[in-house]
Amino acid sequence: MMMLLNTIQIDDTFAEAFNMRGTRVIITAQNLKWAYHAANAMTGFATSVIGCGVEAGIERELTTEETPDGRPGVSILMFAMGSKVLMQQLETRMGQCILTCPTAAAFSGIDGEDKISLGKHLRYFGDGFQTSKLIDGKRYWRIPVMDGEFITEETTGMVRAIGGGNFLILATSQPAALAAAEVAIEAMKKVPNVIMPFPGGVVRSGSKVGSKYKTMFASTNDAFCPTLKGATNTELSPEIESVMEIVIDGLTFEDIALSMKVGIEAICNLGAASGVKRISAGNYGGKLGPHLFKLHDILNGSNS
């Protein structure tokens, strides 16, 4: 069935997503500038589990009323394919990115039945001078460092989450596709419980499952590569010259669906002048994951 939103075609397809494990960490500092320094370092090189171990991003800024210690801060979300990797990556990034950042502190941002270490093992950096404080049922560690004291909560929660929600923006030029993607990302940043982990929230190198090379389990999504229109079983019509993908990880199916809806509608509001012709999604024929985000259902508000 054909669906047009403000002259932009919405493909009758779905995005395929998979199960992940996720956590949220609240990072505070003397001011937002240093909170962002810490958060950017912690979520750096965390675009895809394929090569980074985790997918992570800044969820939003927090006011001083929202943070445990009353300082400015940001919340970050971090996702991995399994709990072991998530724990390992979180500890490593805490040690190298938050402990090292002047004035930064880290706190749990989510409750969950499963608890993973935030500062539980990092405390040994204190070499015996570390002290703990149990305040209102939560254990904090105070580690003496050269700028004063580093404060971290002992654990944070780990929850079941979903990764790999996505949609594709098909446009008549590369600048047009990117401009539309930027508009979508700005709108999607306002949705809680989700992150778009790629650079600027946008990925140009969407992948398909598998490869002609035995050692590769993902390779370029040739059906959506505009320069291969005559050389492969393309999904692109002649006027499409560039495709951008937005990938979304979130705490629940509903969070991702809402984020996709907000992003697609923001693009469609730009209309035909934007150069965007179609919105599609990464459909891998059921090979990638159990969660199907059907574009038509999401935009009709009937997704489940």
Added chain:
Amino acid sequence: MNALTFTLKNALKFSVNCSGLTPNSLESKSMTDIANTKVTYGNHSVQVTDLFDITGSDVTHIVFKNASNKMDYIGAHMSSGNITIEGNAGAYLGFTMKSGEIHCTGSAESYAACNMVGGLLKIDANVGDFLGAGSEGLRKGMRGGTVLIKGNAGDRVGDQMRRGLILIEGNVGDYCGSRMIAGTIGVLGNVGSYTAFNMHRGTLLLKNVPNLHATVQDCGTHTLPYLSLLFKSFKKYNTPFSQLSSQRVQRFVGDAAYKGNGEVLILNA
């Protein structure tokens, strides 16, 4: 339902053990059973009605009226509900208390909050020695919960304290925080001699600079960010501690004689 109220009939000649008169120990009893409950008075056992008039029936809230300092072990082993003491309390108030709330409108004798594990204990006047300490023979004192004292406290506050929070608005005696293992003690008044003696870990939060012994060393004046978390946790209590906001403190660490890493923080340094 009205609170289950025990009104003391006459002044007590001997100490009475009130440990059986807690919400959790009476919750499954009928009013007849409650009236027949035995308590130890001096060195013999008597019915509770021999000493108290009983009114009300809500066992989740117990009130002691005309209470005296010979009523020991009030709220001992308590794990739920509320106890209000109108008057003074004897020794071992809140002994091994696990949960719930005790409010004493008068003073309490020694060993209040001894071995306490959880819950809230409020005393509107003064308290004796060994507040939040361990009972005889035990190596650990208070292991959790919160104690609020409006008046003064005696010697050895928090002796061997392992965890929890004690906030004292008045003065305290000697050996405050002695042999302390962890936890937090706040004092707005003056403290006596040998503060932090053999202190292992934990925090003494003091308004006034004590006369510290040589093995508790000055580490300078600092802004400690964790204090914002601590002060935030005080906000829910009706105490001047809830007004604290400055994270600027002078920090002493000791007791070096015990290889201790405990801290004495002087507020508003």
